[in-house]
Amino acid sequence: MYKVGMILLKGLLGQQRNPREAIGWLKRAAERADAENPHALHELGLLYESAQPNDVIIRDEGYALQLFEQAANLGYKFSQFRLGCVYEYGSMGCPIDPRQSIMWYSRAATQGEHQSELALSGWYLTGSDGVLQQSARRPTCGRAKPRKQA
Template structure:
């Protein structure tokens, strides 16, 4: 049922895209969801979060959140990341709650969900009173883990950390290597920083600490809310 829903949703096997028909299949699959098969819950959550102009699907953030919650409770790391975002930024009409955000990011990061690793880096970079002690060392380690996995924004963050000396000694040549890795994935800020350095630009702005690995959540693809 889940596979049929995704075929209809994505227009696979030569079939036209049919989100309305896909919803029916995905809902049937979601009713049978378990720890081995949580995917339909998550895909439905994405559809009701952002229907993408399909008139047969009405945006419903409350329903979307409940679907992500169910999938997250079943251990699905991408839904756990969505909940981390929700409680960090107040999405889906959720209250901003650092403790809940960090908990869900931690659960997803334990399954090597790389955007969650970077999100934890952001939390450690700033800390949260009464919840998480600020730690440049932990911020560096979590960003490095995500960067080593090839997450472009994490590679850029590592370039910044290494350039200004957050969590490790400052090393401009190492920083450039990280920026190059991110730029190779068309990460605009990495390209801009390399151009600045090529022109003899000054040291990166230390005031940008918080923005480096914690910033506005953008459009989501493949179960992950992208962090711009």
């Protein structure tokens, strides 16, 4: 259902783009989402977050946030990254919450989500009062430690 939805959404495999039908397929897939198949939740979240006035759906950031949360709780690293951003910048009607941002970025980073790794390093560089102490270590950028002179 997810794949059919994406094919119709993007007009792949020689199919005409059909956003209305695509969203129907994505919604069906989202209703059956689990840890193995959370993708439709995330894609629907992106669509509802960014919908424009002439789109087949109405922009609904609250609903988009719910979809991202469902996918993130199923372990989907891209939704976890999205929630890290939401709480870092206070978007989608959420307050800025460093603790939540760091938690979601950390979950995604442990799965190798590169943008989350970068965002998390930013939190370590700046720190956050009462949440995360600023890292005093400077990266060596892979260079070996200088040898002591004899």
